[in-house]
Amino acid sequence: MVPFEKLAALLAKQPNKLVFSRPLHEDLPRNLVLQKIEKGKAPYQAVRQFEKKVFHTPVWDLVAYVREALPLWRELHVFGEEDYSALLSKGNVVSLKKLPKQSKAVAVAHNREKNRLIAEGDDLPIFVKLGIFTKEGKVVAAKQEKFRQINRYLELLMDVLKEYKPGDSLRVADYGCGKSYLSFAVYYYLTVKRGLKVDLVGVDLKEDVMEECNRLAQEYGYEGMRFVCANIRDYKPEAPIDLVISLHACDVATDYVLDGAIRQGVKHIFAAPCCQHELAKTLDGALMPMMMRHGIVRERLAALATDSLRVAVLETHDYSVDIVEFVDLADSPKNLLIRAVKHTQSVGFKQARQAEIDSLVALCGKKPTLLRLLEE
Numbered sequence: 382m383v384p385f386e387k388l389a390a391l392l393a394k395q396p397n398k399l400v401f402s403r404p405l406h407e408d409l410p411r412n413l414v415l416q417k418i419e420k421g422k423a424p425y426q427a428v429r430q431f432e433k434k435v436f437h438t439p440v441w442d443l444v445a446y447v448r449e450a451l452p453l454w455r456e457l458h459v460f461g462e463e464d465y466s467a468l469l470s471k472g473n474v475v476s477l478k479k480l481p482k483q484s485k486a487v488a489v490a491h492n493r494e495k496n497r498l499i500a501e502g503d504d505l506p507i508f509v510k511l512g513i514f515t516k517e518g519k520v521v522a523a524k525q526e527k528f529r530q531i532n533r534y535l536e537l538l539m540d541v542l543k544e545y546k547p548g549d550s551l552r553v554a555d556y557g558c559g560k561s562y563l564s565f566a567v568y569y570y571l572t573v574k575r576g577l578k579v580d581l582v583g584v585d586l587k588e589d590v591m592e593e594c595n596r597l598a599q600e601y602g603y604e605g606m607r608f609v610c611a612n613i614r615d616y617k618p619e620a621p622i623d624l625v626i627s628l629h630a631c632d633v634a635t636d637y638v639l640d641g642a643i644r645q646g647v648k649h650i651f652a653a654p655c656c657q658h659e660l661a662k663t664l665d666g667a668l669m670p671m672m673m674r675h676g677i678v679r680e681r682l683a684a685l686a687t688d689s690l691r692v693a694v695l696e697t698h699d700y701s702v703d704i705v706e707f708v709d710l711a712d713s714p715k716n717l718l719i720r721a722v723k724h725t726q727s728v729g730f731k732q733a734r735q736a737e738i739d740s741l742v743a744l745c746g747k748k749p750t751l752l753r754l755l756e757e
């Protein structure tokens with residue numbers, strides 16, 4: 382057992398971020414993030430993300446807050462000048478380990494941040510309105526992660542859009558766009574910084590949010606943008622789409638995105654999935670009992686199996702696909718991005734992928750959503 386004072390001494394150094402994970406109760410969020418606020422009234426804020434809602438609460442006394450939260454979680458990560466990982470049990474700190482120095486990948490990511498495609502100071506008033514930039518053009522502390530996420534997504538996107546030259550037209554759909562930070566960023570970057578003619582449609586279930594996004598697009602003169610309230614599953618674009626983007630469309634909504642894009646033969650697909658629960662319910666425990674025993678392992682295995690299946694399905698439909706980590710794991714556990722580009726695959730390759738898909742379906746005992754949708 383580690384005395385609480387050891388942890389308190391780390392907190393006294395004012396770390397940038399703390400992440401509680403592996404909750405002990407079902408009604409808790411998946412994790413609890415305590416984020417340092419540079420110019421806020423309170424020195425920290427707590428961020429609790431439930432399925433569709435995020436709650437922010439000011440934290441005035443970090444040590445007291447952490448002491449109170451300890452009994453509800455199994456793990457705590459502290460990110461500061463040095464990073465630590467703590468195992469918790471019944472409100473006690475069981476172990477406290479210093480994590481190795483930044484990995485090369487993280488160091489590269491930090492360097493990359495200095496060359497962001499959308500940078501502080503860019504003339505982007507919509508980002509002020511959306512609460513990402515302050516009036517002075519600085520990134521709002523609580524939106525740093527979102528800002529990094531958007532920039533990294535943009536970077537990966539630009540890797541594959543090099544073929545487009547100023548004046549070229551591009552039709553984009555952002556599915557599950559929500560408040561549309563990503564849609565506005567992509568539209569701004571492609572039109573203002575790259576000189577393309579972009580027609581972008583954002584689609585989401587939330588009517589009031591889509592109305593507000595349409596109002597903002599009009600107010601800020603983004604003539605090529607419009608937002609539609611619809612279920613991705615039923616939405617039919619008016620004209621062929623060249624690029625589908627989707628950032629954390631919940632659960633099987635990513636399958637709706639892929640189904641539509643495959644059917645329409647969309648050239649580029651960029652989908653970052655989110656909270657896949659489907660296979661967790663159906664994976665057969667008898668085949669991998671040791672990986673099925675613990676809820677968290679089962680969930681992660683199911684999420685990876687779902688994404689692997691999505692990749693294989695795309696490949697059988699003549700796409701070349703990869704999966705990349707688009708943000709650091711410390712920023713978000715939902716950090717995988719499926720990138721697909723239309724590319725004729727050989728018959729033998731597709732047959733081999735199909736055989737893999739069939740064996741996964743046999744393992745699950747039930748066809749996952751994407752396969753069922755494509756058969757409809």
Ligand SMILES: C[S@@+](CC[C@H](N)C(=O)[O-])C[C@H]1O[C@@H](n2cnc3c(N)ncnc32)[C@H](O)[C@@H]1O
Nearest residue numbers: 557558559585586611612613628629630631634
């Ligand atoms: C986690 S939010 C992500 C929002 C945004 N892409 C972002 O990253 O900030 C997921 C969004 O997907 C939308 N969504 C989920 N299922 C959907 C469906 N079947 N059709 C349309 N939108 C859906 C939700 O309404 C929500 O706004």
